[in-house]
Amino acid sequence: MDVFIRRQRIQSCKTWIDRALIAEAFFIAILPNAAVIALILGIFAWIIRLRLDRKFTLRQLPLDFPVALFALISFASTFNSTSIGFSLLSWFETVGFYIATYIFFGQNLRTLDQIKNISIALFASAGFVVLYSIYQIFFGLDTAELPWLDPKIQPTARNRIYSTWTNPNLLAGYLDVCICLAIGIIENASDWMKQSIFTLAIITFAILLSLTFSRAAILTFAIISIVYGLKFDRRLIALFAVISIGILYFEPGLVERLLSSFDFDDDQSSIALRASLWQSTLLMISDHPFLGVGWGSYRFAFEPYNFLLNQSHSSAEIFNASNLYLNFAAEIGIAGMISILWCVAEPIIIAFRLEWLEEKIQAFRIRIQTFIKIKVMKFFTPPDEKIPDRPKVDLKKHPKIESKIEDQIEKSPEQKKSLEVQSSDKSSDQSPRATVISFEQKRHEKISEQMSEGSIRDRLKTNLRIENLFNWTETELFNGLRLGIGLALISILINGFAYDLPSNFASAVFIWILISILICVNEIDFSDDIESKL
Numbered sequence: 001m002d003v004f005i006r007r008q009r010i011q012s013c014k015t016w017i018d019r020a021l022i023a024e025a026f027f028i029a030i031l032p033n034a035a036v037i038a039l040i041l042g043i044f045a046w047i048i049r050l051r052l053d054r055k056f057t058l059r060q061l062p063l064d065f066p067v068a069l070f071a072l073i074s075f076a077s078t079f080n081s082t083s084i085g086f087s088l089l090s091w092f093e094t095v096g097f098y099i100a101t102y103i104f105f106g107q108n109l110r111t112l113d114q115i116k117n118i119s120i121a122l123f124a125s126a127g128f129v130v131l132y133s134i135y136q137i138f139f140g141l142d143t144a145e146l147p148w149l150d151p152k153i154q155p156t157a158r159n160r161i162y163s164t165w166t167n168p169n170l171l172a173g174y175l176d177v178c179i180c181l182a183i184g185i186i187e188n189a190s191d192w193m194k195q196s197i198f199t200l201a202i203i204t205f206a207i208l209l210s211l212t213f214s215r216a217a218i219l220t221f222a223i224i225s226i227v228y229g230l231k232f233d234r235r236l237i238a239l240f241a242v243i244s245i246g247i248l249y250f251e252p253g254l255v256e257r258l259l260s261s262f263d264f265d266d267d268q269s270s271i272a273l274r275a276s277l278w279q280s281t282l283l284m285i286s287d288h289p290f291l292g293v294g295w296g297s298y299r300f301a302f303e304p305y306n307f308l309l310n311q312s313h314s315s316a317e318i319f320n321a322s323n324l325y326l327n328f329a330a331e332i333g334i335a336g337m338i339s340i341l342w343c344v345a346e347p348i349i350i351a352f353r354l355e356w357l358e359e360k361i362q363a364f365r366i367r368i369q370t371f372i373k374i375k376v377m378k379f380f381t382p383p384d385e386k387i388p389d390r391p392k393v394d395l396k397k398h399p400k401i402e403s404k405i406e407d408q409i410e411k412s413p414e415q416k417k418s419l420e421v422q423s424s425d426k427s428s429d430q431s432p433r434a435t436v437i438s439f440e441q442k443r444h445e446k447i448s449e450q451m452s453e454g455s456i457r458d459r460l461k462t463n464l465r466i467e468n469l470f471n472w473t474e475t476e477l478f479n480g481l482r483l484g485i486g487l488a489l490i491s492i493l494i495n496g497f498a499y500d501l502p503s504n505f506a507s508a509v510f511i512w513i514l515i516s517i518l519i520c521v522n523e524i525d526f527s528d529d530i531e532s533k534l
Contacts, residue, residue, distance in 0.1 A: 102515070181480075224487060298331055
């Protein structure tokens with residue numbers, strides 16, 4: 001093939017891959033089927049590029065092992081299902097797309113411009129969801145006929161909005177994520193105009209969140225705002241207080257809705273339903289602790305355990321446990337639940353730059369990988385060719401390490417003192433907040449020096465320029481995404497105690513997109529660009 005034609009086809013593949021990344025990020029919250037089509041077309045273009053472009057190779061990502069472990073355990077659980085065919089089909093339709101999304105985003109997100117374009121797509125998608133929610137508020141859609149609602153139990157739920165997510169609880173979880181992303185952007189924005197715009201976005205998201213009447217999501221928003229505000233930024237607590245007072249004043253029915261969370265005596269309440277459901281699920285887990293009842297087979301396995309629900313709910317089909325942790329433990333076992341939580345917890349550690357915890361996880365991962373390799377090698381090695389155990393080595397007696405230790409001992413007292421000062425400074429800067437905005441502090445110092453040279457009028461003119469909304473530095477965007485996605489994953493874990501967001505296909509793929517973006521942002525080394533701009 002001619003070199004010019006090859007380069008032209010490689011460039012065409014790059015273009016289609018970028019379009020597929022943007023399309024999936026945009027459509028997953030609006031039209032999931034369109035996102036699936038974009039993913040399939042993008043993978044097809046990616047495979048062609050791998051065949052044409054020899055310089056473009058696969059790379060190893062931090063979550064490859066836990067993701068592979070989750071895929072393996074969940075696939076093995078399908079053979080423990082009462083309906084193996086349905087469980088296998090469900091696994092390919094859900095986990096297959098989860099893993100495909102992770103691989104596609106993880107292998108192709110490698111430049112700063114790609115991250116920026118996908119961020120714009122996510123913001124635009126959130127704007128469309130907000131507009132459709134406002135349409136539902138003013139024009140009113142009757143939700144009583146939808147399958148997720150029982151009007152006899154919740155007669156006031158006709159006012160609950162759901163936008164493009166077809167379920168108020170799913171919309172509420174999505175709004176929690178949007179609020180967390182906006183908090184991350186505000187904390188890293190350089191001027192007050194950007195902060196004001198995203199503050200208005202948080203207020204809008206919070207108002208819509210209250211109209212979903214989702215108690216778990218509202219409580220999650222409160223926990224994130226109060227805990228993060230007390231730890232890092234008190235302004236967030238003040239904003240939460242103002243929003244709460246305004247919402248409760250204009251929507252007094254929300255108070256009754258929130259207080260119903262503590263009503264355990266009413267057998268008709270959703271709280272009593274969840275309590276009975278969780279007890280039944282715990283019994284299911286005790287009977288199937290290793291591989292569970294099979295991926296997606298909770299609905300089939302629940303019938304023998306349906307003796308705790310009251311008569312009004314006994315005939316209803318139960319699809320999940322309404323709890324992220326119990327649902328995964330019931331369907332794919334305790335080990336499977338740990339593997340999927342690993343896929344969520346490690347990105348949170350990366351987001352907040354908890355290096356000491358990340359090192360422990362890395363060591364734990366290496367131990368598990370080594371253990372698996374040894375067991376596999378022993379299984380496939382004949383008895384007379386068994387590999388002998390590796391002798392233990394005292395690292396302190398290694399020649400190179402001995403020389404380094406002697407050099408350390410021979411250092412002068414002044415050098416030792418300077419090293420101690422450096423180590424103390426480094427240890428004092430290990431908080432998540434300090435590490436997340438290390439580059440941000442340098443940039444703020446530079447901006448303050450530049451702004452001090454001009455007058456107040458010049459500063460106002462600079463900040464009021466509308467083009468500032470579209471000019472985002474790498475530090476603003478990537479540190480904002482890192483912090484925002486970290487908070488978003490925490491909100492998903494908190495919300496998971498009362499509702500299982502990953503049980504929905506669109507919300508699960510959306511979570512995997514966020515995880516992939518965070519991993520790729522962490523893999524991109526843009527420190528040199530930041531230093532040059534400073």
